[in-house]
Amino acid sequence: MVERSGPEAGLSGSTPVAAAPLVAVDAVSKVFAGHGGGAETRALDDVSLEIRANEFFTLLGPSGCGKTTLLRLVAGFEHPTAGTIRLDGTDILPLPPHRRPVNTVFQSYALFPHLTVAENVAFGLERLGRPAAEVKDRVAAMIALVRLGGLERRKPAQLSGGQQQRVAFARALAPAPRLLLLDEPLSALDLKLRREMQGELKRLQRETGVTFVLVTHDQEEALAMSDRIAVMRAGKVLQLGAPAEIYDRPATRFVADFIGEANIVAGARVGSPAPFVAIRPERTTIAPAGAAGLAATVTAVTFLGSDTLYDMELAGGGAMRARLREPVPGLAPGASVTAGWPADAARPVAEDP
Amino acid sequence: MSAALAPAITPAPAAPTAPGLAARTVTLLVPAVAVIVLFMVVPMLIAAGYSFLTAGAYGGVRLPLTADAYVRFLFDRDLDDSLIFDTTYIGIFARSFVLAVLTTLFCVAIGLPLAWFIACRERRARDALLLAITIPFWTNLLVRTYCWVLILRDQGLLNGALQASGLTSAPITFLYSNEAILLGLVYSFLPFMVLPIYAVVEKIDPRLIEAGHDLYAGRLAVFRHIVWPLARPGIAAGTLLVFVPALGAFLAPDLLGGGKKLMIGSLIQLQFTSSRNWPFGAAAAMILMALVLVGLVVMARRRGAGAPR
Ligand SMILES: Nc1ncnc2c1ncn2[C@@H]1O[C@H](COP(=O)(O)OP(=O)(O)OP(=O)(O)O)[C@@H](O)[C@H]1O
Ligand SMILES: [Mg+2]
Numbered sequence: 037m038v039e040r041s042g043p044e045a046g047l048s049g050s051t052p053v054a055a056a057p058l059v060a061v062d063a064v065s066k067v068f069a070g071h072g073g074g075a076e077t078r079a080l081d082d083v084s085l086e087i088r089a090n091e092f093f094t095l096l097g098p099s100g101c102g103k104t105t106l107l108r109l110v111a112g113f114e115h116p117t118a119g120t121i122r123l124d125g126t127d128i129l130p131l132p133p134h135r136r137p138v139n140t141v142f143q144s145y146a147l148f149p150h151l152t153v154a155e156n157v158a159f160g161l162e163r164l165g166r167p168a169a170e171v172k173d174r175v176a177a178m179i180a181l182v183r184l185g186g187l188e189r190r191k192p193a194q195l196s197g198g199q200q201q202r203v204a205f206a207r208a209l210a211p212a213p214r215l216l217l218l219d220e221p222l223s224a225l226d227l228k229l230r231r232e233m234q235g236e237l238k239r240l241q242r243e244t245g246v247t248f249v250l251v252t253h254d255q256e257e258a259l260a261m262s263d264r265i266a267v268m269r270a271g272k273v274l275q276l277g278a279p280a281e282i283y284d285r286p287a288t289r290f291v292a293d294f295i296g297e298a299n300i301v302a303g304a305r306v307g308s309p310a311p312f313v314a315i316r317p318e319r320t321t322i323a324p325a326g327a328a329g330l331a332a333t334v335t336a337v338t339f340l341g342s343d344t345l346y347d348m349e350l351a352g353g354g355a356m357r358a359r360l361r362e363p364v365p366g367l368a369p370g371a372s373v374t375a376g377w378p379a380d381a382a383r384p385v386a387e388d389p
Numbered sequence: 390m391s392a393a394l395a396p397a398i399t400p401a402p403a404a405p406t407a408p409g410l411a412a413r414t415v416t417l418l419v420p421a422v423a424v425i426v427l428f429m430v431v432p433m434l435i436a437a438g439y440s441f442l443t444a445g446a447y448g449g450v451r452l453p454l455t456a457d458a459y460v461r462f463l464f465d466r467d468l469d470d471s472l473i474f475d476t477t478y479i480g481i482f483a484r485s486f487v488l489a490v491l492t493t494l495f496c497v498a499i500g501l502p503l504a505w506f507i508a509c510r511e512r513r514a515r516d517a518l519l520l521a522i523t524i525p526f527w528t529n530l531l532v533r534t535y536c537w538v539l540i541l542r543d544q545g546l547l548n549g550a551l552q553a554s555g556l557t558s559a560p561i562t563f564l565y566s567n568e569a570i571l572l573g574l575v576y577s578f579l580p581f582m583v584l585p586i587y588a589v590v591e592k593i594d595p596r597l598i599e600a601g602h603d604l605y606a607g608r609l610a611v612f613r614h615i616v617w618p619l620a621r622p623g624i625a626a627g628t629l630l631v632f633v634p635a636l637g638a639f640l641a642p643d644l645l646g647g648g649k650k651l652m653i654g655s656l657i658q659l660q661f662t663s664s665r666n667w668p669f670g671a672a673a674a675m676i677l678m679a680l681v682l683v684g685l686v687v688m689a690r691r692r693g694a695g696a697p698r
Contacts, residue, residue, distance in 0.1 A: 160604035
């Protein structure tokens with residue numbers, strides 16, 4: 037009965053954040069058997085995380101880290117090898133996908149080619165057995181929400197990529213799911229449209245109050261849109277937190293390097309007890325040779341307009357990059373310098389698990 | 390050296406002018422047109438011609454020209470040579486039509502789920518099942534239809550099994566009924582329904598099915614609202630491949646219907662063999678073809694009207 041008990045997310049404001057998490061993923065692992073004697077793949081390795089009601093949650097990580105697998109487990113298309121997934125405190129693993137109050141926006145949109153825009157949007161509501169009048173109103177509201185008025189009777193093939201994208205959003209939002217899963221929904225769009233749709237997505241989340249779980253491997257997209265981000269690598273969650281928190285205090289070496297740019301230096305070399313320290317290039321300074329810091333040689337200078345990049349090779353091995361607002365006059369490749377940073381710029385980070 | 394260069398300095402062939410192009414197009418079309426004329430138009434013209442001739446005493450045809458064959462289709466000649474409306478042949482056409490429609494319906498009812506089932510299997514199982522569907526083609530249809538006689542007859546396998554299991558005490562007569570003919574027809578033509586449907590459903594994007602489940606459709610709802618509409622072109626092709634030959638079939642009605650329940654195909658076949666009335670056989674064939682053509686045109690019209698612009 038879960039499918040019908042979902043509260044209407046409506047178009048009104050947001051509900052107050054509940055103390056209990058909306059989704060609780062607990063110690064979930066997923067192992068895919070190898071094909072034809074091939075090695076098995078551990079797509080998810082003991083993942084635990086909680087998603088709060090009404091938040092914009094992002095799974096961020098490089099290709100193959102298990103983001104899609106985690107979404108498919110929540111949607112019900114795959115079954116975990118171990119662990120539990122709870123929604124509103126109820127174990128949803130026994131439920132087939134069509135009984136979970138969760139909808140998905142597929143990367144390729146997967147719009148039904150034989151149905152019109154309006155019929156696509158109505159699909160979920162009709163399967164739920166909602167009365168025709170309600171379906172009609174809800175479809176009209178959704179089409180207005182994604183700003184597709186006038187295109188109701190078109191077939192998907194008669195729409196542009198961006199318009200198809202909007203239909204996919206409307207179709208998934210129409211049944212007012214407890215949770216909306218979005219698997220790289222913007223990756224098929226060109227850069228300009230992509231930036232525009234990022235704003236749209238944020239607006240849709242605000243206006244519907246539905247909890248969004250977005251999958252992306254674009255860290256800029258993740259930082260710009262999310263309330264919280266889970267950074268994943270090789271089937272594990274390395275860090276979970278608000279964008280600023282992850283950017284300012286990366287937990288591991290990989291997170292520091294994947295979110296923005298970072299110079300990673302072994303802790304021992306700079307007198308830190310941590311295995312590594314991470315220093316953002318924009319906080320790295322360049323001083324004349326012999327000053328306090330790490331001795332380095334400039335290898336490349338790149339003028340970017342607003343900033344100038346200085347790539348350096350450290351005397352003890354390793355590379356470092358500084359991003360300076362004001363170029364240093366006369367500093368050319370080959371020059372001996374000292375790389376430094378303010379004390380608070382060096383963030384201790386752990387080795388990756 | 391100059392000899393070797395010679396080909397290089399011959400002028401390139403001029404670009405084909407419009408009339409030249411047209412001539413070439415015609416030349417290229419000749420083989421296809423010749424095949425169609427030779428194997429389709431000529432036999433049909435011969436059949437049409439025969440249907441307007443008089444039957445020879447020992448088969449064959451002779452002059453004079455007459456429309457008697459067509460008249461005979463609808464009327465019987467009374468003793469005083471007056472024409473009486475006769476429904477015998479219309480009845481045969483009607484039964485053929487009903488049987489062909491039923492055959493098509495059964496083939497869709499079995500073929501669509503079967504094709505979908507095969508399309509949902511793993512690669513290797515799929516190939517094996519498809520092979521299994523085509524295996525019957527390796528044996529002659531006559532032999533396969535006769536096998537049904539062996540199964541269905543009074544002392545056949547089915548009755549044997551029923552009696553051995555104690556379900557019945559006396560043999561049940563299965564053979565020589567419309568049901569037996571229908572069974573034979575469905576059996577013969579099922580692969581022609583399964584294969585075109587499979588070709589279409591196999592291409593359905595599995596993500597559409599997932600999207601259906603995601604949007605609260607169970608298996609049945611996915612089948613009805615997604616698979617069925619997307620499979621329609623395959624069903625249309627299969628219907629054509631099953632309905633038309635089923636309408637003209639003569640093996641199943643002959644063997645399983647005992648030659649008493651005539652279908653158009655067996656009627657036509659009889660005219661060229663034991664009845665020795667070639668003109669009437671040819672006329673029946675022409676009428677059958679006309680009916681099928683009308684049906685096809687109507688179907689094409691309807692599909693043309695239903696297609697999105
Ligand atoms: N059905 C499957 N069978 C076998 N292995 C699979 C299957 N699905 C995913 N995998 C493997 O699991 C791992 C994680 O895959 P997943 O699709 O979750 O990655 P992802 O993070 O979504 O990557 P991307 O950003 O490229 O989409 C990969 O190594 C992949 O090869
Ligand atoms: Mg993926």
